[in-house]
Amino acid sequence: MRNFEKDSDLDAWRSYLINYRFLENPTIKNFKSVGNRLFYKYKNNKEVEITLSGDCSFNFNEKKKKLFEDIIRHYEDKTGVKQSDTRNKLLACCSNHHQECNFALMPVVGGMNNVKGKIKISNGKVKVHQLGRQPNNLFDRLDSFLSLLNEFYNFRKKCNEFNCSLKEIGEYYSESIFLESLKSENFTILYDFLEKFTDINEYVETFYPWIKEDFLIKLLKSGADDIETIEDLEKYMTLAQEYWQLYDDYNKKVKDTKDVEGIIEAIKKELKLS
Numbered sequence: 001m002r003n004f005e006k007d008s009d010l011d012a013w014r015s016y017l018i019n020y021r022f023l024e025n026p027t028i029k030n031f032k033s034v035g036n037r038l039f040y041k042y043k044n045n046k047e048v049e050i051t052l053s054g055d056c057s058f059n060f061n062e063k064k065k066k067l068f069e070d071i072i073r074h075y076e077d078k079t080g081v082k083q084s085d086t087r088n089k090l091l092a093c094c095s096n097h098h099q100e101c102n103f104a105l106m107p108v109v110g111g112m113n114n115v116k117g118k119i120k121i122s123n124g125k126v127k128v129h130q131l132g133r134q135p136n137n138l139f140d141r142l143d144s145f146l147s148l149l150n151e152f153y154n155f156r157k158k159c160n161e162f163n164c165s166l167k168e169i170g171e172y173y174s175e176s177i178f179l180e181s182l183k184s185e186n187f188t189i190l191y192d193f194l195e196k197f198t199d200i201n202e203y204v205e206t207f208y209p210w211i212k213e214d215f216l217i218k219l220l221k222s223g224a225d226d227i228e229t230i231e232d233l234e235k236y237m238t239l240a241q242e243y244w245q246l247y248d249d250y251n252k253k254v255k256d257t258k259d260v261e262g263i264i265e266a267i268k269k270e271l272k273l274s
Helices: 008-020 062-079 084-095 112-117 143-162 164-175 185-196 199-208 213-222 229-253 262-269
Strands: 031-034 037-043 051-058 102-109 119-122 123-127
Touching: 008 051, 008 102, 008 229, 008 262, 051 123, 051 185, 062 084, 062 229, 084 229, 102 112, 102 199, 112 119, 112 143, 119 143, 123 143, 143 164, 143 199, 143 213, 185 199, 199 213, 213 229
Parallel strands: none
Antiparallel strands: 031 037, 037 051, 051 102, 119 123
């Protein structure tokens, strides 16, 4: 059996099949494997098709762990006070990096997943890093990603209500969720897909159905907060833990009416994975 990325392997897809309503009756031939990832071609109810794959919502991999440990170490060196509780909390978060509660589906056409990993906070604003030395605050955060995506829906609303100048449009797209897609031929595909959602609430309801409205507000507010101090880190880790709890609560209530194992076997047969 081929080794897939954890957020894209068959175990991850078991959870996706259970938790996503739009996968109630998946089309088996729409599953594809490329390299170490599994993909699914999804067509929404407005007949716009896009390719999906798994993503780790809050990134606590080894690289991010070291960056967070540096923040803790800096505080300890400055104050002389050991932060055992914070270190243990970080270890607990890192242990969830490749757990089901941290996995979600995301469009990959147009590089939305790549943009998520390039988001930085600059002067209290969500930005996408482009050129030059890579800063240390590219933490690959769900809250910042949703904040950036929300800017699209806010900007669209503004342009629908007022006449946006070409300069305003250019300035928006140069720092937008579409940054990667503008470098390829996939901009129109990604735009048409995202444009069909009424707002950020409808997008989240589709791809993160366990997120409640009040928690979404919390995520959007947190998205533009940088992680520089131990207090920032504590707040961020608590946010991630609250998100995972919401996922677990939702997962326990989901009534699985489909033959998940039968679908998994059909996928394996279609992709010749057995």
